[in-house]
Amino acid sequence: MKDKQMTKTIMGIAAPLPLANVDTDVIMPKRFLITITREGLGDGAFADLRFDNAGQLRPDFILNNAPWTRASILIVGDNFGCGSSREHAVWGMRQLGINACIGTGFAGIFYDNARKNGLALPIVSPATRDFLLQFSSDARGHEISIDLESRMITAGDISASFEMDDATQTGLIRGRDDTLDTLEHAGAIRDYEAGLNKEMRISVLK
Amino acid sequence: MSRTLYDKLVDAHKVCDLPDGDMLIYVDFHIMNEYTSPQAFSGLDTKGFNVWRPEAHLAVVDHVNATRGSAPHDAASKLLIDNLQANCTKHGIAFYGLGDPRQGIEHVVVPEQGLVAPGMLIACGDSHTTTYGAYGALGFGIGTSEVEHVLATQTLRYKRMQTMRVTIDGDTALGVTAKDIIMKVVQTVGAGGANGFAVEFAGAAIRGLDMAGRMTVCNMAVELGARAALIAADEKTKTALQGHSHSGQFAFNGESWISDQDAIFNQEVSISGADIEPLITWGTSPDQSIPITANVPCAVDYISSEAKAALARSLRYMGLSEGQSARSIQIDTAFIGSCTNSRIEDLREAANILDGRQVAAGVEAIVVPGSAMTRIKAEAEGLRAIFEAAGFEWRPEAGCSMCLAMNDDIAMDGERVASSTNRNFEGRQGRGARTHLMSPAMVAAAAIAGHLADVRDFK
Ligand code: SF4
Numbered sequence: 001m002k003d004k005q006m007t008k009t010i011m012g013i014a015a016p017l018p019l020a021n022v023d024t025d026v027i028m029p030k031r032f033l034i035t036i037t038r039e040g041l042g043d044g045a046f047a048d049l050r051f052d053n054a055g056q057l058r059p060d061f062i063l064n065n066a067p068w069t070r071a072s073i074l075i076v077g078d079n080f081g082c083g084s085s086r087e088h089a090v091w092g093m094r095q096l097g098i099n100a101c102i103g104t105g106f107a108g109i110f111y112d113n114a115r116k117n118g119l120a121l122p123i124v125s126p127a128t129r130d131f132l133l134q135f136s137s138d139a140r141g142h143e144i145s146i147d148l149e150s151r152m153i154t155a156g157d158i159s160a161s162f163e164m165d166d167a168t169q170t171g172l173i174r175g176r177d178d179t180l181d182t183l184e185h186a187g188a189i190r191d192y193e194a195g196l197n198k199e200m201r202i203s204v205l206k
Numbered sequence: 207m208s209r210t211l212y213d214k215l216v217d218a219h220k221v222c223d224l225p226d227g228d229m230l231i232y233v234d235f236h237i238m239n240e241y242t243s244p245q246a247f248s249g250l251d252t253k254g255f256n257v258w259r260p261e262a263h264l265a266v267v268d269h270v271n272a273t274r275g276s277a278p279h280d281a282a283s284k285l286l287i288d289n290l291q292a293n294c295t296k297h298g299i300a301f302y303g304l305g306d307p308r309q310g311i312e313h314v315v316v317p318e319q320g321l322v323a324p325g326m327l328i329a330c331g332d333s334h335t336t337t338y339g340a341y342g343a344l345g346f347g348i349g350t351s352e353v354e355h356v357l358a359t360q361t362l363r364y365k366r367m368q369t370m371r372v373t374i375d376g377d378t379a380l381g382v383t384a385k386d387i388i389m390k391v392v393q394t395v396g397a398g399g400a401n402g403f404a405v406e407f408a409g410a411a412i413r414g415l416d417m418a419g420r421m422t423v424c425n426m427a428v429e430l431g432a433r434a435a436l437i438a439a440d441e442k443t444k445t446a447l448q449g450h451s452h453s454g455q456f457a458f459n460g461e462s463w464i465s466d467q468d469a470i471f472n473q474e475v476s477i478s479g480a481d482i483e484p485l486i487t488w489g490t491s492p493d494q495s496i497p498i499t500a501n502v503p504c505a506v507d508y509i510s511s512e513a514k515a516a517l518a519r520s521l522r523y524m525g526l527s528e529g530q531s532a533r534s535i536q537i538d539t540a541f542i543g544s545c546t547n548s549r550i551e552d553l554r555e556a557a558n559i560l561d562g563r564q565v566a567a568g569v570e571a572i573v574v575p576g577s578a579m580t581r582i583k584a585e586a587e588g589l590r591a592i593f594e595a596a597g598f599e600w601r602p603e604a605g606c607s608m609c610l611a612m613n614d615d616i617a618m619d620g621e622r623v624a625s626s627t628n629r630n631f632e633g634r635q636g637r638g639a640r641t642h643l644m645s646p647a648m649v650a651a652a653a654i655a656g657h658l659a660d661v662r663d664f665k
Contacts, residue, residue, distance in 0.1 A: 020516060021397050021491045025631045030612045034270065034282040036244035036289050048633055053619075079398025079431065083631060084610070085242060085333045087349035105401050108433040109333055113349035165365060166227040178351070179255065182359045185230060188222040189258075189361055192232050202235045203261040204300040204321065205451055 006173055010099045010120055010146040012072030014136035014155075015062045022076065023083030024110065028092045041088055042095030063096075067141030075132045076103040081110025090117045100146055102153065102162070104129050115168045118175060122146055122153060122162035131158065148173055208466035210369050211436050212404040215344040218461065219327045221361055231364040234326045236356045237312050238265040238299075240290040241612065242331030246353035247293040255358040260298040262360060264321065265290055267303050268311045270612045273574050273601040276304045279614040297357075310577020310604040313337040313425065313545035317417070318579055320450025324439035324463035329356055333428045334545050334628065340420035341446070342439030342463035344404075347428065367433060368472040370395075370403040371465075374411040376479035381662040383555065384419030385547060385626070385645035387411060388426040389485040389495050394477055397493040401431035403473065406465060411479040412437060417446045418551035425546045426628050429492040438464035486532055486658050487630045487643040489520035494630075496532055498648070498660045504528040523632055524640050525620065532658050535642065539623040540571040540598075540653035541635075542646050544609035547626035548576030552646040553584050556626075557592040559650035559664050565597035566656030572599045572615070574607040598653070611635045624652035 032044030049061045057064045063071060080103050081089065090113045093101075100120040114121050124132070135144065135155045144155040146162075148169060153160050164172075171178070193201070209217070221230040238246075243265065250257070257263070267290065270283040278284035287303065294301035302308045308319060313334055316322050324342035328335060331353045338345030352362055372391055391407075405427050412423065420437050427435030439462075447453050483497035496502065502521070505514045505528060521528065526535065542548065542556050553575065565571045573593050575581035581604060584590055590600050601607065608615040609627040611634070617623050619638030626649045627634075630641040642658060651659040 018512070019519075020512070023629070023631045025610075025629070025634050029633055029637070030610055033241050033612065034286060036248070036286065038245050048637060053637075079401065082398055082429075082431065083333065083629060085331055085347040085349055087242070087245075087351060090349075105398060107398065107401060107431060109347050109349055112352065116349065116351035167224070167363065167365065170226040177253075178363055179249075179253070179355045179358050182230060182355065182361060182363065183255075185222060185224075185361075186359075188230070189232070189359060192221045193360075200234070201262070202321070202326075202452070204235070204264045205319075206300045 007118065007175060008147065008149050008173060010073065010148070011143050012099065013067055013070050013141045014073035014075050014102070014132065014144050015068040015071035016133045016136045017062060017074050018077045018133055020077040021079045021082055024081060024086050024089040025083055027081070027089040028086060032092070033086060033088055038091045041092035044088070045092035045096040067139065070141070072097050072099045073144060073146070074098060074101045075129065075136050076101050078104050080106050082107040085109045087113045087117070090114050090119055094119055102129065102132055115171050116178065118172060120146060120148065120172055122164055124153065124160060124162045128153070128160040208469040210469040210471060211342065211406055211438055211463060211465040212344070212369050212434060214461060214463070215325065215327065216366055218325065219344070224363065228363040228365055230361045231327060232361055233329045233356050234262065235321060235328045236263045237316060237328070237330040238263065238290070238353060239269050239312055239332060240267050240286040241269045242350050243293070243353050244286065244289050245350045246357060249354040250357055257297045257299065257357050258360040263299045263357070265294050265299055265301045266309060266312050266315055268605045269610065271304055271603065271605045272613050273603040273605050273607045273615060276603055283613065307578050310580065311545045311548065311606055314549060314576030314580060317341070317421065318450070318577055320447065320453035323447055324443060325461060329362060334425050336428045336432060336435040337421050337425040337545060339424035339427070339435035340417060340437050341443055342436065344434055344436070346433050367402055367404045370400055370405045370473040370475065371471040372405055372407050373409040373474070373476040374407070374479050375409040375476065376411065378411050378479040378482050381484055381665070382482050383645040383647060384415050384422040386482055386485050388423045389487070389492070389643065390477060390482045392426065392429045392493045393485070393495045395430045395475060397429060397491045398431040400427070403432055404434035404436065405430070405432040406436045406471070408438070413440070416551060417442060418549045421549070422546055426492070429628060484645065484648055484661055486648065488524065488526060488532065490523055490630055490632050492628065492630060492643060494520060495643070498532050498658060500532055502526050502528060502530045502532065533660070535658045536622065537569060537624045537652050537657060538621045539617060540565070540569055540649050541608045541623055541625045541627065542572070542649050543574035543576070543607050544627040545576065546628040547646045548574060548580065550580050550583050552626065553580070553589050556646040556650040557589045559647050559661060560596040560598070560654070561592050563596055563654045565653045569653055569656055571597060571653045572601065572608065574601040575604050577604045580604065608635055624649045624658060
C-alpha cells in the first residue's frame with residue numbers, strides 16, 4: 001500500500017464549541033451506527049445539534065451559521081470525545097470536513113481513533129483555549145493554522161505551542177497505515193508468542 | 207524496583223518498543239460486537255491481511271439485537287448480525303450469536319465463560335472493557351481501526367499511561383452498593399478527571415465487594431476517563447475463576463497480580479466509605495450526581511459562568527428546576543440492565559426490594575438480564591417470578607437494550623428513565639430521553655414509588 005500524503009500544516013476557519021464533556025453519542029447519534037461501511041456518516045456528525053426533529057437546520061448551532069459553515073477546525077471544551085468507543089464519531093467529523101479539534105484534553109479512545117483517521121487533536125493550555133474560543137467567535141472568520149511539525153498554533157498575531165505525543169505527531173504527518181507498520185515487526189511478535197507457555201495462549205471454544 | 211499492578215501488566219505484555227515512542231503490546235484475548243467490527247473486517251479484506259490468531263478472539267451479538275424475541279427487529283440490524291457471523295465463519299473466529307446459550311452482553315459473557323483471569327490483557331471495541339480490571343486483568347476499549355490492528359497482528363500500539371490510585375476506606379452504610387461507590391468516585395474525580403490514567407481501586411470498601419460489585423466499579427471507571435481500571439487479585443478472584451468452561455486455561459506463572467507494597471502512583475485519591483450515600487444523577491454527565499436525600503444544584507452553587515451555563519443546559523434538557531428535591535422527580539420508566547448492572551447479583555439485589563411490592567401505576571418497568579445464562583439462572587432461582595409479580599416486564603433475550611437504545615428499546619422524547627446503566631448523556635436512551643443513573647436496587651425503589659426514592663426506606 002502507498003503512503004498517504006504528508007500533512008504538515010492544517011489551516012482553516014475555526015468554530016467555537018465550548019461545551020464540556022461532548023460525548024460520542026452527541027458527535028454521532030446511534031441511529032447512524034447501524035451500518036457496515038465507513039461512508040455516509042457526514043450527515044450523522046452532530047446530527048442532533050445540527051438538525052431539529054423535523055430535519056431542519058437549527059439556527060442556534062454554530063456550524064449552521066456563516067462563516068462557520070466553512071469551518072475545518074473546532075475549538076472544543078474539556079473532555080471532548082468521552083463515552084463510547086465508536087470510531088464512527090471520527091469518521092463522521094472527517095466527512096463533515098473537520099481536520100482538527102483544539103482542546104485542553106480528550107478522552108483516550110477518541111484520541112487514538114482520531115489519529116488513525118488524520119484528525120489532529122492539539123492539546124493547549126486553558127488560557128490558549130479560551131483565547132482561541134474568542135478568536136474563532138469573530139464572524140469575520142479569520143483562519144488559524146496548526147503547524148504539526150513545530151507544534152505551534154497561529155491565530156492572528158498570536159502563536160502558542162501545543163502538546164502532542166511523538167507517535168501521534170509522526171502518524172499524522174506521515175499518514176501511514178499502523179497495521180502495515182506493525183507487520184514489519186512480525187518477527188518480534190512471533191518471538192513474544194514463543195515465550196508464552198500453553199496456559200497463556202487462550203483458545204476460545206467455538 | 208517496586209511496580210504497580212498496571213506496570214506489571216504492561217511489562218508482561220510488551221512485545222517491543224517502536225521508534226516513535228509507542229510500544230507494541232500483546233493482546234491475549236479480544237472480543238468483538240456487531241457494530242464496531244464490520245469496518246475492521248472489511249479493512250482486513252481490502253488490504254489482504256489474515257487474522258493472526260483466530261482462536262484468541264470471540265464475537266458476540268449484543269448491541270442491536272431485540273430483547274422481546276430472538277428475531278432482529280429490522281433489516282439493518284439483521285444485516286449487522288449476519289455480517290458478523292459471516293466474518294467469523296470466514297476467519298474461523300468463535301461466534302456466540304442469537305439463540306446460543308452463551309450469548310449476552312460481551313462484558314457479562316466473558317467472566318461467565320471464564321475467559322478473564324488475572325494477568326491477562328484484553329481488548330474490545332467497546333469502552334467498558336475496563337470491566338476486566340475487577341479480575342486483575344488489563345482491559346481497555348479500542349476503536350475500529352484498532353480492532354483491525356488486533357485481528358491482523360494480535361498486538362496494539364500502546365503508550366504507557368500514568369497511574370492513579372483511588373482508595374475507599376471504611377465501611378459503607380447499609381443500602382450503599384458498588385454502583386454508589388463508583389458513582390461517588392466519578393463525582394469526586396469528575397468526568398474526564400482520569401483521562402490518561404490507569405486507575406487502581408483499593409481500600410477496605412473495595413476488598414469487601416464481591417466480583418460482581420468489583421466489575422460494576424471497574425466498568426464505570428471509564429466514565430471518569432480511565433482507560434484502564436484495576437483491582438488487585440485476591441482469594442475472591444481465585445474462587446471466581448473456578449468452574450467455567452474455559453477456566454484454568456490461562457495463567458501467568460510467577461507473577462502476583464497486585465501492586466507492590468511501596469509502589470508509587472502518580473496520583474492518589476481517597477474517599478471515606480462512610481461519606482457515600484445512595485446516589486442518583488440529575489444531569490447529562492455521569493459526574494452530575496447527588497445523594498437521594500439531596501436537592502438538584504442551584505446556579506448560586508457555582509462560581510464560573512461556564513459552570514452556571516452548563517447547569518442551565520443540563521436542567522433544561524432534563525426538565526428539572528434548580529433546588530428541586532431528588533425525591534420529587536417523577537419517572538415514566540424503570541430499566542434494569544446493561545453491562546454495569548445486569549448480573550445475577552444485581553437482579554437479586556433488585557428482586558430483594560421488589561419482593562411483595564408493586565410497581566407504581568403508570569410506570570413502565572423492564573428488566574433485561576445480561577446474558578442467556580444469567581436469565582436461566584435467575585428464572586431457576588425464582589427471581590423472574592418476583593419481578594413479574596411486582597409488575598416488571600421480564601425480557602426473554604439478553605442484550606444492551608435500553609442502555610444505548612440501538613435496538614427497538616428506545617425511550618421517547620421527554621421520557622424519564624430510572625436506569626441501572628452507565629451513561630446519562632443527551633440522547634443516550636433515545637432522542638430527548640432523560641436518564642437518571644442509579645443502582646439496580648434504587649431503580650426498583652423508584653419503580654415502586656413512581657419517583658426517585660431512597661432504597662433505605664424499602665428494607
Ligand atoms: S450494556 Fe451499554 S455500556 Fe455495556 S456494552 Fe452494551 S451498550 Fe455498551
